[in-house]
Amino acid sequence: MKRLTIFLIVIFYLIVYSFGEKKQIKTRSHTSQLIVSGKEWHDTSGKRINAHGGGILFYKGVYYWYGEYKADSTYLNSKVTQWECYRTEARGISCYSSYNLVDWKFEGVVLESESKNEKSELSCSNVLERPKVIYNEKTKKIVMWLHVDSHDYTKASAGVAICDSPVGQFKYLGSIRPNGQMSRDMTIFKDDNGKAYQICSSENNSALYINELSDDYLKPSGRFTRNFINQFREAPAVFKHKGKYYIISSACSGWDPNQAKYAISDSMLGTWTMKGNPCTGKDADKTFLGQSTYVLQINGYKDGYIAMFDKWNKKDLINSRYIWLPVIFKGDSIEIPWIKQWNIKMVLR
Numbered sequence: 007m008k009r010l011t012i013f014l015i016v017i018f019y020l021i022v023y024s025f026g027e028k029k030q031i032k033t034r035s036h037t038s039q040l041i042v043s044g045k046e047w048h049d050t051s052g053k054r055i056n057a058h059g060g061g062i063l064f065y066k067g068v069y070y071w072y073g074e075y076k077a078d079s080t081y082l083n084s085k086v087t088q089w090e091c092y093r094t095e096a097r098g099i100s101c102y103s104s105y106n107l108v109d110w111k112f113e114g115v116v117l118e119s120e121s122k123n124e125k126s127e128l129s130c131s132n133v134l135e136r137p138k139v140i141y142n143e144k145t146k147k148i149v150m151w152l153h154v155d156s157h158d159y160t161k162a163s164a165g166v167a168i169c170d171s172p173v174g175q176f177k178y179l180g181s182i183r184p185n186g187q188m189s190r191d192m193t194i195f196k197d198d199n200g201k202a203y204q205i206c207s208s209e210n211n212s213a214l215y216i217n218e219l220s221d222d223y224l225k226p227s228g229r230f231t232r233n234f235i236n237q238f239r240e241a242p243a244v245f246k247h248k249g250k251y252y253i254i255s256s257a258c259s260g261w262d263p264n265q266a267k268y269a270i271s272d273s274m275l276g277t278w279t280m281k282g283n284p285c286t287g288k289d290a291d292k293t294f295l296g297q298s299t300y301v302l303q304i305n306g307y308k309d310g311y312i313a314m315f316d317k318w319n320k321k322d323l324i325n326s327r328y329i330w331l332p333v334i335f336k337g338d339s340i341e342i343p344w345i346k347q348w349n350i351k352m353v354l355r
């Protein structure tokens with residue numbers, strides 16, 4: 007009898023737990039709160055969210071949004087003459103947490119830049135951009151990759167940092183040029199089978215590299231592909247839906263918006279087919295005046311995807327805004343329609 011009671015209690019908790027994660031987003035997002043693209047987005051303490059070029063980690067029932075923590079003032083780096091190199095000091099990588107993807111609590115700067123040591127790769131005069139964070143089941147480490155560059159973008163490298171907790175402090179391990187090649191705008195994609203990839207603009211932005219990572223996610227495995235050669239694609243955002251892989255990317259025009267394109271493939275290291283602009287509606291030819299950074303699949307929802315873009319304000323970079331829009335699937339094709347304001351419920355399917 008006692009055994010049966012214990013068995014029933016265990017079954018009860020298993021059922022409650024397995025429905026729990028899905029319910030978490032459902033119940034909490036039944037608030038009337040809307041995602042309003044391009045408008046100031048405040049954290050739960052009322053301060054403007056400062057997490058640019060970011061990405062999201064879902065870990066133990068919580069979403070963590072990591073991004074570039076920009077400093078207040080923007081200046082033009084006059085040493086760079088080929089393009090308008092507007093800069094802010096890099097203040098490190100910020101982290102915000104949320105259960106419902108609308109209310110974000112500031113967890114702090116989880117990888118800090120260094121204001122005293124000019125020679126450090128994390129010096130605030132350097133470039134620390136586009137952080138992406140994944141969890142490694144084998145090592146139980148939270149792993150961050152980010153674009154680490156010199157003030158004039160000539161270092162073109164990728165940095166790695168690790169932590170036991172999603173909210174920091176991350177330990178910086180250093181930067182590399184993956185497979186000996188340049189790495190500027192970048193993202194990380196973790197596949198269902200645990201394999202992870204670093205995807206970056208390389209060869210002076212003329213080709214997009216897909217670098218498979220080692221099992222601990224800390225370095226390239228040595229297997230990589232060169233894609234979209236001479237197409238100058240950057241700002242990659244990678245996701246998977248119904249067994250197909252997708253990359254949304256932008257053209258190269260600095261902080262100024264241009265037309266997005268997406269490509270599709272049957273495998274990460276396979277052949278990618280460029281499909282065209284996924285955006286529709288107002289300013290669709292200029293990515294709604296934004297630039298891609300990440301596509302999030304909402305945990306537990308097979309068609310629930312959110313495309314995240316940055317609406318850069320090049321002369322006041324900290325005041326750049328966020329554009330989050332649902333991804334609509336039509337067979338293998340995708341569409342990202344401009345919707346001025348919407349509720350997360352819309353993509354919970």
Ligand code: GAL
Pocket residue numbers: 059090091092135136191240241258259260261297
């Ligand atoms: C963009 C890139 C941004 C930032 C900017 C600097 O093309 O996507 O992440 O590096 O250039 O001008």
